[in-house]
Amino acid sequence: MKLTVFGATGGIGREIVRQALDAGHEVTAVVRDPARLSVTGERLEVFRDDLAAPEAVRPAVAGRDVVLSGLGARSRKDAGIAARLTRTVLGAMEAEGVRRLLVVSAGPVGPAPGSEGLLDRTARGIVSTLLKDVYADLGEMEAELERSATDWTVVRPPRLQNKPVTGVYRTVVGGFPAGGRFIARADVAHAMLAMAGDPATVKQGVGVAY
Template identity: 45%
Template sequence: MKLTVFGASGGIGRLLLEQATAAGHDVTAVVRDPAKVAGHPGRVVSADLLTAAPAILAGAVSGADAVVSAVGPASNATAGVASQATTKIIRAMREAGVRRLVVVSAAPVGTTPAPGRPQPPRRDPGDRFFLGAVLYPILKAFLRPQYRDLALMEDALRDSGLDWTAVRPVQLTGKPPTGRYRTALDRNLPGGRYVTRADVADCLLRVLDQPETAGHTVGIAD
């Protein structure tokens, strides 16, 4: 499969790049600093998603079978990057005629208001009481700009007309892959607290070949 990966130099993106290449995919990596993916055997496109010309992004996705984005805010200060970048990726995909898009979101986003979902459920149906009523409200209070950014990103996906999937992991860890992670369509996982970045990368690749996930979110947890 020919893939274009955005955010290929981030924590999940680097693992995604390694796993996709090891699986035999033809991968184009889109990064701001090509030095961060030195050694990648495939094509590398240098582009800042927030300032790149539309033609550069369209060229990066042209001919791809699918696009995967691991772009996300690393802090409250960088909130806005996911929604703005995804809007530009969607525009580039439309121009290039590419339809399949898989992105990384986050578990608390399902209960985060956005213009497209001004009154989301107060608790995700997959969350047990502690997560849904105690931990996630605290996290959203401290990380509100980041979750708002991801909620706006999901709004853009729903309006895109593309075959999109948003993977919503719980708290990320840097541990080795387990290969035993759980997933659920349009809901979080009961008791799910952690998941490794490597498992999330694996999930992103797996859902590419799962047409039933198009137009849906996928919860993931170990």
């Protein structure tokens, strides 16, 4: 497949690029600073842009099969960036007629597991309060996707870890894995690539966790 990856220098985005290249895909990595992209490969094209306007991004998505995004706030001070930058991506995709899009959100933005225990429910409440601005930004990003013409999938992980890919995790379409507290960034990337061709995940939020 021909893929475009936004947020390619972030933890999840970099893993998407690496794993996609290993799988034989052609990858366009959209970055603000190419020097921060440590991944290399013969099938890799690096596209430099700060996502200020959809028109400038259109060449990066034109003719692609799937667009994947790891865009999002890295701290509370960056709250608002996910929705704003995703609007640019959506504008470019809709202008080019590219439909398949997968993005990263967060577990607390989606529905809680029906069997969630007191400890998990309490932890979810504390985290949601501490990161309320970040989660509000992700909620607005998800609303933008729902209003778009794309075949979107929102991937909602819990706390992220810097560990190697395992390919072993749980996913719940329209919900979240009960008791899921952690997942490696590499496995979030693995899940997103696996979902890219899965019609059951189109226009759905998908919880993913160990």
